[in-house]
Amino acid sequence: MYEVIKNRLEQGHRTSKYPKEPISLYKRFRGLPRIDSNCDQALVKLCADSCPQDAIDAQSKKIDLGRCVFCGLCETLSGGKFIQFSQNFELGVANKSDLLTGGSLPELAEHSKKHFKKLFGRSLQLRQISAAGCNACEADTNVLNTPFFDLARFGIQFVASPRHADGIHVTGPISRNMKAAVISTFEAVPSPKVVIASGACSISGGPFYGSDEIVGDLDSLIPVDLYIPGCPPHPLTTLHALLNYFK
Amino acid sequence: MDNLLKISNGQRVDRENIPNIPFESFRRELVQFANEGGNIVQFFAYVDNGQSKLLAVLRNEANDALYVTGCDVEGSFSSLTKENEKFHMFEREIAEQYGVKPDGHPWLKMVRYHANYNRKPDAFGNNYNFDIPGNYPYFTVEGETVHEVAVGPVHAGIIEPGHFRFQCVGERVFHLEIQLGYQHRSVETLMQSVPAKRLPIIAETIAGDTTIGHNLCHCQAVEALAGLSVDEGASIVRTIALELERIANHIGDLGALSLDVAFNPPAAYFGRIRGEYLNLTQILGGSRFGRGLVRPGGVTHVMGDEQVKLLSEKLAELTPEVEHVSELIFSAHTVAARFEDTGKVSYENAEKIGLVGYAGRACGLAYDSRVSFPTECYDDLPANKNEKTDGDVCSRATVRREEIMHSTDLINTLLERKVEAEAYRPREYQLAPASFVVTINEGWRGEISHCLLTDDAGNLLRYKVKDPSFHNWTGLALSLRDEGISDFPLCNKSFNLSYCGFDL
Numbered sequence A: 001m002y003e004v005i006k007n008r009l010e011q012g013h014r015t016s017k018y019p020k021e022p023i024s025l026y027k028r029f030r031g032l033p034r035i036d037s038n039c040d041q042a043l044v045k046l047c048a049d050s051c052p053q054d055a056i057d058a059q060s061k062k063i064d065l066g067r068c069v070f071c072g073l074c075e076t077l078s079g080g081k082f083i084q085f086s087q088n089f090e091l092g093v094a095n096k097s098d099l100l101t102g103g104s105l106p107e108l109a110e111h112s113k114k115h116f117k118k119l120f121g122r123s124l125q126l127r128q129i130s131a132a133g134c135n136a137c138e139a140d141t142n143v144l145n146t147p148f149f150d151l152a153r154f155g156i157q158f159v160a161s162p163r164h165a166d167g168i169h170v171t172g173p174i175s176r177n178m179k180a181a182v183i184s185t186f187e188a189v190p191s192p193k194v195v196i197a198s199g200a201c202s203i204s205g206g207p208f209y210g211s212d213e214i215v216g217d218l219d220s221l222i223p224v225d226l227y228i229p230g231c232p233p234h235p236l237t238t239l240h241a242l243l244n245y246f247k
Numbered sequence B: 001m002d003n004l005l006k007i008s009n010g011q012r013v014d015r016e017n018i019p020n021i022p023f024e025s026f027r028r029e030l031v032q033f034a035n036e037g038g039n040i041v042q043f044f045a046y047v048d049n050g051q052s053k054l055l056a057v058l059r060n061e062a063n064d065a066l067y068v069t070g071c072d073v074e075g076s077f078s079s080l081t082k083e084n085e086k087f088h089m090f091e092r093e094i095a096e097q098y099g100v101k102p103d104g105h106p107w108l109k110m111v112r113y114h115a116n117y118n119r120k121p122d123a124f125g126n127n128y129n130f131d132i133p134g135n136y137p138y139f140t141v142e143g144e145t146v147h148e149v150a151v152g153p154v155h156a157g158i159i160e161p162g163h164f165r166f167q168c169v170g171e172r173v174f175h176l177e178i179q180l181g182y183q184h185r186s187v188e189t190l191m192q193s194v195p196a197k198r199l200p201i202i203a204e205t206i207a208g209d210t211t212i213g214h215n216l217c218h219c220q221a222v223e224a225l226a227g228l229s230v231d232e233g234a235s236i237v238r239t240i241a242l243e244l245e246r247i248a249n250h251i252g253d254l255g256a257l258s259l260d261v262a263f264n265p266p267a268a269y270f271g272r273i274r275g276e277y278l279n280l281t282q283i284l285g286g287s288r289f290g291r292g293l294v295r296p297g298g299v300t301h302v303m304g305d306e307q308v309k310l311l312s313e314k315l316a317e318l319t320p321e322v323e324h325v326s327e328l329i330f331s332a333h334t335v336a337a338r339f340e341d342t343g344k345v346s347y348e349n350a351e352k353i354g355l356v357g358y359a360g361r362a363c364g365l366a367y368d369s370r371v372s373f374p375t376e377c378y379d380d381l382p383a384n385k386n387e388k389t390d391g392d393v394c395s396r397a398t399v400r401r402e403e404i405m406h407s408t409d410l411i412n413t414l415l416e417r418k419v420e421a422e423a424y425r426p427r428e429y430q431l432a433p434a435s436f437v438v439t440i441n442e443g444w445r446g447e448i449s450h451c452l453l454t455d456d457a458g459n460l461l462r463y464k465v466k467d468p469s470f471h472n473w474t475g476l477a478l479s480l481r482d483e484g485i486s487d488f489p490l491c492n493k494s495f496n497l498s499y500c501g502f503d504l
């Protein structure tokens, strides 16, 4: 018992003040890209050709954040002249088309499905489905339950049964072998329900795009309400998206 | 030993120098090697110019040596598993990937559930237009009081999918069968077909919690085949990143183990502290999982004075906390009562199935590839020695506790090395034609290995990946024998194996 108390005192109170107070991530973290649209076209083309995810559209000088895995290569190649990653982790969007960005994203809180805020704003229960990703998305979602993020203080919880859930949170590119399970889990959630696609995998197939063993994008199976980009999304990216979409 | 070619970890070998011996000699050689205590690092099939072939990489702990050998094979071959269990999973995979059947295999079931790569008749009689599990006869125990419990693929938490089938009498488990494949993305064929720029991204996501481990195997293999060198500064960063990965995962699991025996405070503390270590990896390269950090020829971010200082200071702050929380877990009698003697795997069984990593070390199999086949900076770093080898949950937890401290020492040692690193520049490379390379690294779960074969034009002919989970899932199944079914979560967490790393 003495050990328990001693450790309790040492650990103290560790829950972050976000979103009441801003939080900053280390400068090497790669969040929302800043894009210089005046950049030399040759450099843009070099970045687009080298991008492992083919996420850069050289013509429009935009990045598709649904495909990008934030590897940082384009920043290195262009010496920051075309693309420079900021530490802004607020990346969630309600419309897939907004993911193709020139460096700015619409205010997530202003999305069109306002009734979700009324329905789920005070209590949101989600069923997580892991569907053939690499398990880093799952890991950094799980982290939201640790004391630093303490997701439950916002009335948001991950539950065991789809019957108890208000929606599903899907990670991974949905393998052929998980397709049926994803659909039946979705169907088991009572309506009205929300669908969240988390990570490059569930938005575009992520690193595995082109494999004939995967579906690739969740919204070809079921309609998606909220997209959370990243590979994996930083826990704060997910937290920001959930709070702004539902609160 | 003309039938075996001695090689080293990460060494390019001309494929023509690899013995291509008659199947009978191949079989005899491998069985003898395994029977004499040797282990199988890789054993897989591939097709070269229309000819199906088998290739095996073997390791001998007695003298820390690696060997390679191969043979031609037709539609089927006489199973080696009949003679030694270490081939069991490899042969099932060969049947699944290439439709080449190991005749007389005692347990020939699919590994993942997908059509084979060369359009041969399916070895399991599956029609892949139908959903998983297809033709999968579970082992059943019969008797009036025997009942079956089926769990998954979708589980009750934020966890990967897989199916578990228990044969029980009352609360006692007679047998557990684990059927995986739900996470299958066809990583190997994808890697053989995509442009080189995508390879590290895929390697990093074979198993996300082992981003550095798998990507190191990949990059070292490419470096060997393309003749790229890595400077010492980059090697230091790679080694630190691999050790941070080990610490973060071990800490997370110790917390989760504590939660599984309903001792909540350490679970909360370690849950947060694990994140602190992920953040250290983020200081190194901008990602909590080490994404984008390791690339062929080096690392993308050099470690300057600022990063060294941040890492050293944070480690100095965290280490005593980790020690205290560990002490809290391991000194609690209630925890000991649940950890000790639970989920035991005997030394004999561990040896028989070739367990690797901490799961193996907890049973008394000392193998640590950082010691036997050192890469990067490991050659001149001290090894960890673990004393507790009872093969139970407690031993697996204790090994992890020790390894956390050992890894911390390694990182501190490396942080003191003042080495100027070259700034990163992306490298264009060309793989050497008609070559072979195998790479091995000790990921936090154990031995990771990638094996690459190139054709005469220098294109990838075969990319073979092996996650330590490939060996160790069988260990989890064995640990449940005659155990209470309610101890499954605890046993499972003590192994914490990868689904996606296994399913590929």
Ligand code: SF4
Pocket: A050, A051, A052, A053, A054, A055, A056, A063, A067, A068, A069, A070, A071, A072, A073, A074, A075
């Ligand atoms: S950071 Fe994104 S856009 Fe840039 S190269 Fe990597 S994947 Fe492509």
Ligand code: SF4
Pocket: A132, A133, A134, A135, A136, A137, A138, A171, A172, A173, A198, A199, A200, A201, A202, A206, A207, A230, A231, A232, A233, B205, B208
């Ligand atoms: S998006 Fe990236 S991190 Fe998430 S599951 Fe896919 S590969 Fe893993």
